Amino acid sequence: MRHIIAMLMENEPGSLSRVAGLFSARGYNIHSLCVAPTEDPTVSRLTLVTREKDEGIVEQITKQLNKLVDVIKVLDLTEGEHVERAIMLVKVRATGARREELKRLSDIFRGRILDVSSSTYTIEVTGVGEKLDAFIDALEPKSILEVVRSGALGIGRGTKSLRV
Amino acid sequence: MELTGAQILCRFLKDEGVEYVFGYPGGSVLFIYDELYKQDAVKHILVRHEQGATHMADGYARATGKPGVVLVTSGPGATNAVTGIATAYMDSIPMVVITGQVPTQAIGSDAFQEVDSVGITRPCVKHNFLVKDVKDLTQTLKKAFHVATSGRPGPVVVDIPKDVTALKADYVYPTAVEMRSYNPVTRGHGGQIKKALKLILGAKRPMVYSGGGVVLGESSAELTEVVQQLGYPITSTLMGLGAYPGADRQFLGMLGMHGTYEANMAMHGCDVLIAIGARFDDRVVGDVKKFCPKAKIIHIDIDPASISKVVKVHIPIVGGVKEVLEELLAALKTTEQQRDEDALAGWWQQIEEWRAKKCLSYANSSELIKPQAVLEALYKLTDGDAYVASDVGQHQMFAAQYYPFKEPRRWINSGGLGTMGFGLPAAMGVQFAYPDETVACITGDGSIMMCIQELATAKQYGLPVKILSLNNGYLGMVRQWQEFFYDKNYSQSYMETLPDFVKLAESFGHVGLRIDKAADVEGALKEALSRKDDLVFMDFITDPSENVYPMMEAGKGHNEMLLRELA
Ligand SMILES: Cc1ncc(C[n+]2csc(CCOP(=O)(O)OP(=O)(O)O)c2C)c(N)n1
Ligand SMILES: [Mg+2]
Numbered sequence: 001m002r003h004i005i006a007m008l009m010e011n012e013p014g015s016l017s018r019v020a021g022l023f024s025a026r027g028y029n030i031h032s033l034c035v036a037p038t039e040d041p042t043v044s045r046l047t048l049v050t051r052e053k054d055e056g057i058v059e060q061i062t063k064q065l066n067k068l069v070d071v072i073k074v075l076d077l078t079e080g081e082h083v084e085r086a087i088m089l090v091k092v093r094a095t096g097a098r099r100e101e102l103k104r105l106s107d108i109f110r111g112r113i114l115d116v117s118s119s120t121y122t123i124e125v126t127g128v129g130e131k132l133d134a135f136i137d138a139l140e141p142k143s144i145l146e147v148v149r150s151g152a153l154g155i156g157r158g159t160k161s162l163r164v
Numbered sequence: 165m166e167l168t169g170a171q172i173l174c175r176f177l178k179d180e181g182v183e184y185v186f187g188y189p190g191g192s193v194l195f196i197y198d199e200l201y202k203q204d205a206v207k208h209i210l211v212r213h214e215q216g217a218t219h220m221a222d223g224y225a226r227a228t229g230k231p232g233v234v235l236v237t238s239g240p241g242a243t244n245a246v247t248g249i250a251t252a253y254m255d256s257i258p259m260v261v262i263t264g265q266v267p268t269q270a271i272g273s274d275a276f277q278e279v280d281s282v283g284i285t286r287p288c289v290k291h292n293f294l295v296k297d298v299k300d301l302t303q304t305l306k307k308a309f310h311v312a313t314s315g316r317p318g319p320v321v322v323d324i325p326k327d328v329t330a331l332k333a334d335y336v337y338p339t340a341v342e343m344r345s346y347n348p349v350t351r352g353h354g355g356q357i358k359k360a361l362k363l364i365l366g367a368k369r370p371m372v373y374s375g376g377g378v379v380l381g382e383s384s385a386e387l388t389e390v391v392q393q394l395g396y397p398i399t400s401t402l403m404g405l406g407a408y409p410g411a412d413r414q415f416l417g418m419l420g421m422h423g424t425y426e427a428n429m430a431m432h433g434c435d436v437l438i439a440i441g442a443r444f445d446d447r448v449v450g451d452v453k454k455f456c457p458k459a460k461i462i463h464i465d466i467d468p469a470s471i472s473k474v475v476k477v478h479i480p481i482v483g484g485v486k487e488v489l490e491e492l493l494a495a496l497k498t499t500e501q502q503r504d505e506d507a508l509a510g511w512w513q514q515i516e517e518w519r520a521k522k523c524l525s526y527a528n529s530s531e532l533i534k535p536q537a538v539l540e541a542l543y544k545l546t547d548g549d550a551y552v553a554s555d556v557g558q559h560q561m562f563a564a565q566y567y568p569f570k571e572p573r574r575w576i577n578s579g580g581l582g583t584m585g586f587g588l589p590a591a592m593g594v595q596f597a598y599p600d601e602t603v604a605c606i607t608g609d610g611s612i613m614m615c616i617q618e619l620a621t622a623k624q625y626g627l628p629v630k631i632l633s634l635n636n637g638y639l640g641m642v643r644q645w646q647e648f649f650y651d652k653n654y655s656q657s658y659m660e661t662l663p664d665f666v667k668l669a670e671s672f673g674h675v676g677l678r679i680d681k682a683a684d685v686e687g688a689l690k691e692a693l694s695r696k697d698d699l700v701f702m703d704f705i706t707d708p709s710e711n712v713y714p715m716m717e718a719g720k721g722h723n724e725m726l727l728r729e730l731a
Contacts, residue, residue: 010345014282014294025287056472063469069291069311072345164344
């Protein structure tokens with residue numbers, strides 16, 4: 001099953017490599033990883049998505065992450081209600097009549113056109129992974145010039161929050 | 165007070181109560197060595213190879229429970245230390261390793277003797293630090309000792325660039341340390357302990373499986389009391405030997421790959437397994453699918469990640485082994501629940517039948533020296549009270565089987581990593597801690613060659629270690645596997661050109677004895693033990709064909725052991 005694991009860690013050089021190293025050393029799968037400092041510059045928040053068939057391994061992953069001395073808190077968001085977002089930027093060939101069509105498609109996905117040239121659009125789409133996949137599927141494959149996607153970010157619903 | 169980084173380090177080590185630093189100098193640590201020269205509170209032990217320094221510090225830590233401290237230079241100094249760091253990591257030994265580093269502004273430039281020590285050691289340390297600012301040095305050192313010694317212990321590396329050792333900062337010894345990201349649990353969950361007690365007392369065929377965590381957690385007395393109150397059988401892992409008295413009737417011997425028949429059979433047959441400070445290592449468990457098929461499992465461990473990592477357990481209790489056992493004892497005293505005496509009597513009867521197989525008996529010989537006989541003689545002549553440090557191989561297993569330790573911290577061996585070369589320097593580390601005790605090093609003709617240079621260190625500091633080399637002319641453990649599983653193709657396991665160990669010991673200034681007749685074993689040991697001030701290297705020429713039994717092959721269950729066939 002797919003799990004989104006959120007964690008707070010000391011914002012120190014090498015912290016990220018401890019997480020990455022743990023996954024490679026123990027053979028765990030990382031599908032995506034996002035990390036940036038929080039409102040408190042000494043704390044980084046890291047969100048990672050893993051797909052493991054064995055729930056025992058997911059339990060091990062959270063325990064091993066917790067064991068890292070730099071890690072302050074770990075939460076498997078998938079255990080509760082949560083919202084999730086990823087962002088994608090797509091550069092597409094946009095000429096002639098296709099320009100109008102692409103604009104409409106972008107609107108349907110609540111995308112935004114960030115950059116325009118005489119032959120291209122750069123469109124921003126945010127949402128859950130499936131929505132981003134669906135947008136890609138809706139595009140003419142040959143028209144796609146470049147795709148850049150972030151990993152998922154996640155946050156729990158309601159009043160509870162993951163804080164130091 | 166303003167001090168240089170090097171001065172801060174020396175002052176800190178003194179204030180932290182560090183007795184010994186095991187190390188080897190080099191360019192990046194010269195400021196530190198200059199300060200060591202000007203003080204005498206901390207004794208520096210000059211080794212002959214950085215691997216030796218780490219194993220010495222490790223042996224010291226295993227015997228005393230205090231953290232071992234190592235100091236090495238950057239680059240090759242640090243890489244030479246890696247084997248010893250990994251050895252300590254696998255066995256959760258508290259150790260602080262200070263590595264020199266090239267100056268901060270040179271980091272990343274492929275400078276002379278630069279390696280990414282923090283990167284190289286990351287997967288084999290509990291934690292590591294690179295100190296970039298001398299103002300952070302004191303706090304970082306304090307954190308390093310705190311992390312190394314608390315929770316599940318382990319080695320911590322502190323990498324210090326050369327300029328940091330020369331720059332100045334204020335120094336005040338920090339008595340406390342705060343780390344918001346690191347707060348190991350010690351008290352076990354009361355509810356879980358209650359549940360466990362109910363299961364324990366209701367058991368019909370109970371079994372206690374204790375491990376190195378009991379030794380590390382200083383809870384041998386609590387373990388012994390709980391087990392004796394319950395009257396249940398107990399086995400131990402290689403790492404836990406001595407935590408429960410080895411000669412007691414309730415002790416069934418070691419379990420696992422070379423465990424006793426009775427211990428392994430009792431594991432297979434038990435209905436409640438109480439795992440204490442053990443981590444279900446593959447050498448203990450064998451085939452996970454065949455592990456304790458009838459048992460409900462209780463697991464007490466300080467490391468949550470150890471729980472249900474290999475084998476799913478029914479009642480996990482996360483906490484310090486000592487704290488949890490204390491609570492369990494208190495609960496035992498007040499409970500009204502009765503044990504199932506009839507079932508227990510039957511269980512013990514079954515265990516005694518297994519024990520009657522005498523799986524450790526061997527055909528002694530009046531000519532060839534049997535390795536087992538050497539260990540039995542050592543046990544007899546030291547009353548079972550020696551510190552025994554071992555290398556890795558058949559001799560290690562014989563030591564574990566034939567020297568039933570009475571107390572914890574007497575058995576010093578590399579269990580998790582299985583590092584050949586560990587024995588001699590580890591024995592020396594123990595001898596530094598306990599200069600007047602008998603410290604024996606059980607080694608083999610292969611292993612001893614891996615850190616043989618430390619004989620020079622032993623001479624320099626007058627360490628009277630007693631080396632018992634069980635010289636079978638083979639990498640015996642490898643030869644055994646080749647005999648059993650690789651069609652007797654003895655590929656590269658025969659040691660063709662062994663040195664004359666007597667002369668070799670003598671050339672380092674020690675006493676060497678060669679013993680090749682069974683009748684001479686006791687005499688030689690007596691002589692060696694009576695030489696209180698000398699390191700004696702006993703080269704026992706042993707039966708080259710001897711194998712370690714019982715043996716549970718990889719992928720087999722505890723009830724599928726190979727036993728020694730006696731003619
Ligand atoms: C550094 C290292 N290299 C290789 C091994 C693999 N190994 C395990 S036991 C062994 C043989 C040890 O030979 P010896 O020290 O003579 O002991 P014996 O088994 O003969 O008693 C070897 C090579 C190891 N454990 N450690
Ligand atoms: Mg040998």
